[in-house]
Amino acid sequence: MEEPDAIRDKTGWKSYGTSQAIGMPDLKLEPVTDVNRITKNNSKCEAIKMTLKDNLLLILLIISMGIGVGLGAGLRSVDPPFTKRQILYLRFPGDLLMNMLQLLILPLIMSSLVSGLASLDTRSSGRIGLRAVVYYLTTTLAAVVLGIILTVSIRPGTKGGEVEPSGESKIVEPADTFLDLLRQAFPSNLIEACFSKPVTDQVLREDDNATGGDVNATAVYDPVVDMKPGMNVLGIVVFSIFFGIIIGRLGEKGKPLIALFESLCEATMVLVKLVIWYSPIGIIFLVAAKIVEMEDPAQTFQQLLYYFITVMVGLVIHGFITLPLIYFIIVRKNPFRFIYGVTQAIVTAIGTSSSSATLPVTMKNLEENNGLDPRVIKFVAPVGATINMDGTALYEAVAVLFIGQIRGFEMDIGRIITVSITATAAAIGAAGVPQAGLVTMVIVLTAVGFPTDDVTLILAIDWLLDRFRTAVNVMGDAIGAGIVNHLSQKELRKMDLLDSVEDTENGVLNVGYDEADIKL
Template identity: 50%
Template sequence: MTKSTGEKARSRNRVQQIREGIHLRSLKARKKVEDITKDDVKTFLRKNAFVLLTIAAVVFGILMGFALRSYKMSYREVKYFSFPGELLMRMLQMLVLPLLVSSLITGMSALDSHASGKMGMRAVIYYMTTTFIAVFIGIIMVLIIHPGKGSKDEFTKQQKIEQVSPADAFLDLIRNMFPPNLVQACTQQFKTQYSKRIIHVKMIVNESIFNLTNTTQEIAQEEVIPLPGTTNGVNALGLVVFSMCFGLIIGNMKEQGQALRDFFDSLNEAIMRLVAIIMWYAPIGILFLIAGKIVEMDDITEMGGQLGMYTITVIIGLMIHGMIILPTLYFVITRKNPFIFITGLLQALITALGTSSSSATLPVTFKCLEENNKVDKRVTRFVLPVGATINMDGTALYEALAAIFIAQVNNMEMNFGQIITISITATAASIGAAGIPQAGLVTMVIVLTSVGLPTDDISLIIAVDWFLDRLRTTTNVLGDSIGAGIIEFLSKDELQNSDVELGSSVLEENEKSTCMLFKQNKKYLDTFWLSYFE
């Protein structure tokens, strides 16, 4: 009796302590709210102007898009309407190539070979771990929800899908790592093309039942032969490999390589100043990008039940990975609040949602990590360009999930071996996916071919891919950014012991706000025009 009474008293004390704690916190929160002044509000709005404008652009873009759908615009009218968004994409893509090369070379040259080796190993382990987790989540979600259950007749195929050999795709990935021409790598990637030719095969035919006479006949057969070819687009993988090696060499050259280090450091800073200017236009561009896509899309009400369930399954999988797995990983390793870190990335995530390109979002991601989250520039310059090229968590999840969904639509049961094959192939294919819009559709051909699924059935999911592509790109950018935060935390000792330091002028510029950089650039432009007309 005494024991139970003591337990009740202890439980009452715990409840009382919890109540007092809640009461104290509510009092503190109320006091903070009461202490807010007009100056505090103005300071908050000034500091978060870009994020608030970008969020407003997304909201207005969605509203404007649905409002204009009733006007039934022609394809030409939609393209004219989306033109401001196209300009934003062009401006961001213009900066990707110089930013990727200069940031990687500067980042690698600022670290000694020991520090860069350790950081690189941590980055690879992080990329592989999160990608495999994403693939696992995608497979589990599609097997539990089973969105492909039903008839295949409700789908409408839209286009013919180009056939790709998995072996050739893997070899193309390795070929692109070592481009023979760096200038060509800035505009083109190597891609195996296929050609058909007729070959004549001689066959011996028996003309009698007793095999007494044999005749030779020529039979024409069609053979598919691989040919070397190219496709338009920056060979990011080749430039990443070259820039990393080049940066390491410059770093080991010590004083002899100082001039090159200063050059690429200044180039990187100049690109970031351009980013600061473009950010003023970003909300307008994002507004028209989103509104234009909503106006252009097919009627949502006609979407089939299977396709609707497939969309929901992908969204749930991406949310689990982006909102649970990645933040948990960040918290477990760094013991810091992941959602404060993610808050600093809002502008980059919204830009990824609007542009559906992790490469085009790269300049904004640099800005958010370095200015908002104060991540060391040596880490961002190394991790982000590599991550934007090979770390595609959202794409890997989507490809694994979509492959099993297509198997379900065709009433094909996947055995354990085939599921393992899909997981490995989806991981490899996501590494080969360029950071451009809808690249996942192309690489998914490799995943389907590896388990004998019909590649033409990719056209079944094209109707919703424009929307899902934006969500998986946002997940990709979030994964790269959280990876930068984790790698910086794990590499503190190497960064402190690094002999090579960034120039003071660069550090000073990095501490300036975006508004200050914009004012400086405006001053330079005014001076230029005044001197021009004098």
Template identity: 45%
Template sequence: MEKCEVNGHAVSKCPESSASVKSENRGCKNRFMGFLKRNLLVILTVSGVLVGVGLGMIIRNMNLTRAQMTYFAFPGEMLLRMLKMIILPLVVCSLISGAASLDTRSLGKLGGIAVSYFLVTTLIASSIGVALAFIIQPGVGAGALNTNNLFLETVSTNKETADSFLDLARNLFPSNLVAAAFRSYVTDYKNIPVGNISNGTIIYQKVPYGTETDGMNILGLVLFALVFGVALRKLGAEGEELIRFFNAFNEATMVLVSWIMWYVPLGIMFLVGSKIVEMDDVVLLVTSLGKYIFASILGHVIHGCLILPLIYFGLTRRNPYTFLAGLITPFTTAFATCSSSATLPSMMKCVEENNGVDKRISRFILPIGATVNMDGAAIFQCVAAVFIAQLNNHVLNAGQIFTILVTATASSVGAAGIPAGGIITIAIILEAIGLPTNDLSLMLAVDWIVDRTTTVVNVEGDALGAGILHHFNEVEQSKRRLEQEEARGEQELAEVKVEAVANVQAEEETSPLVTHRPALAADTSCDNLLDTEGMESVL
């Protein structure tokens, strides 16, 4: 038994030590419960991924039918539908309120920094992809690999490179804003007869024409929301009511997002599990395309773990990994959903609450980043282009490598923020350098693996961009406060002006603080003398 001495008498246990132990235990318990409460959603989300992998491996051996697979994937499908449902109001309202809350000078400066950041990081990502593809050489010696051996579906890619970029410009300015919420412009082709030759053969010419395809025109909505927010800001007092409406709409949308986030762990579990169940022969694909998968994922690790944190540290002088630690939930959501747009709600919530980024900044930059900033996509697109060139024994020259870099950077802007959205943009790169597109189905076969790390790097770049803009905004605000304080101090000094008039009556007592009002020569009454004496005494 533990003994101690109290007032000279031996007792079994010290009351003070007992109380301190209890208080320490209670303190540890409170800290643990606080940590659990703060990170419960993160723990549940990560657990959902792990349980989904195990569940998928178990159910994979049950030989489910296609219909049963669809039923198994239903909870995950519901998560995707809820996240996609919230994208439209979130993007439009957050961009309008963000652009309207920033003054024109700040908006122009922050917009320039954002565009420069997106452009530089995407160019670096493209360079990493090309360099790794030439170092690892995933397509060398794999000429026997073709789509027929793997029983893959073909990918239709009959689009010209010029039309792809023209469609990007057309989608920036949608002709119907309501239709842009669920449809986007795309160029298709038809063959029309243009004449006959001497032997009766009809000559056909391929003519492009515009069609509408299913899918939100997020690029056009982003541009409209930005310009509309600036216009509301210009209106001044007349636009305040509409700005308040969009602010309230946005806050209500964020409340809905917080509710949806609690369904994320369950939905992610079935999303990951259903993807594992759906694949016919994972081992064959991974072994056949292992070097391509390795090169892509290694590029994502280098860019996401080294390059982006270094850029953030160099511009802000803050620890980037502390910033990223508060974003585990959106990263897990990105890994499971493979959609930058679907990750936007949780990203916006965590960036504001966990990292303290200004709401005006996050709601301005994150929707734009989810649309135009695709660092991860640029990496795997460049790796895929070089991989297909090596697969066809095609030696790339310096001009073609430069074309890959520029085209990957530009085409990633228009890549859809949805699963497998970057596959179509690879066709643009292949057409630009004159390579066949019939091997794209190889990319599609393993895209479900590569696209997960691709999306994580995409959303990481968006989040760090928001942190960088927040830092620059803080610096700018502190400079303005200093300028205002200096101007206020100069104004106060300028207002302290004391006028001194010589005291004719008592010259030796003249003080710069004493001002005398000269008496009129004709007025020598007693009242005036008393008034003068009273003024002197008061001063």
């Protein structure tokens, strides 16, 4: 009798027909060995698909950086060279990205700080804030010391070709910069702070003294405080901190406002998710336009090669050794897994060169990828993006010592200590906008007695270093949020317990009220 065609049942076994099974008691069953293999292959394919899906945006961001570099390098060979108008058109998609990210800064900072601080009690917010400030000061000072050690060891100012000045320097007085910082922290008009900030300018005034027919013209600069375009982020942060703390202490009266700012924060984060998907396109054209703008990249890198290497080595050591080591010592977890969770924010920082513009992406990564408490993120992340500038502090220390080595100035221990203190303070005062470190670096140059015009020696390559130091700034903000979140678990659990008790009491009261209504 011929065997009928095999039938595979749902259990994964192979049988030889129903009629044969009925007629023969010894039904032959054989296991199908390739089912497990097929299942494993399918599971591997699904795992790869899920990995690609989860990291699609990160992959697109990294690819966009490469495309931008390639596009910029290719367009440099075009004859005739790009005009300023053509470069403006090339950068247009990138400008749209910057506009969209900067548009979200104001609602995100205000809503996150106010709702975050309002949900914390005064004692808890004070402890969390103190931990954050201690972390910021510690890591910033560590970055400055690292920059000084590397510059003294490598001595980039005594190597490479002769450095030619590029661009123009701005006359800045350290006292004026410090006073501007205080003026910005306490704005006179909150609405005006959304689009302008007070800045002291040095206005040239000529005094003509005619004596015996000779005219001696003396250049005199008068300080004039003027409102400059640009969001006063520091003033908005300070106002939001105090406003959030006060709302939290209002009790029941403050709950409608808390709900309003929480809803605003949630809505803003939804907009952030939409904007992030456009970021790969914008980054391509931002990077390409910057490369096309460079006058002579080969000569620039030849002159400033050792300076560039010194800064980059410092940023790599601080970003991938110092900060992870601090995180591991305190949190006792793998720091590189944490850093991987904010890779989108780091790549966005390189593309936009602004820690403030990257803030929406940073907050999204911290909550969704690293699972930090939203109350900590809303408080620590906006403050960190405003005052925590590890990469900028390291860059300023290296740049000042580099200029001193080029000019042959003696760097004694007193000047080195001065650089340490002023670079730390100046970095805290640097706004989270592109190339703000150049302005604050003038403070450090003045403090050690160096000519402020020498800042033009490093302008040619500053745009590139600015992107990498911004990435380290963002990395420092993220790791700081992780450390503060770990150290604040006791306060957070206590607040959760109090909230649950309050909800339970309200539920009991409501049940009693409903039963009374039913009886009536």
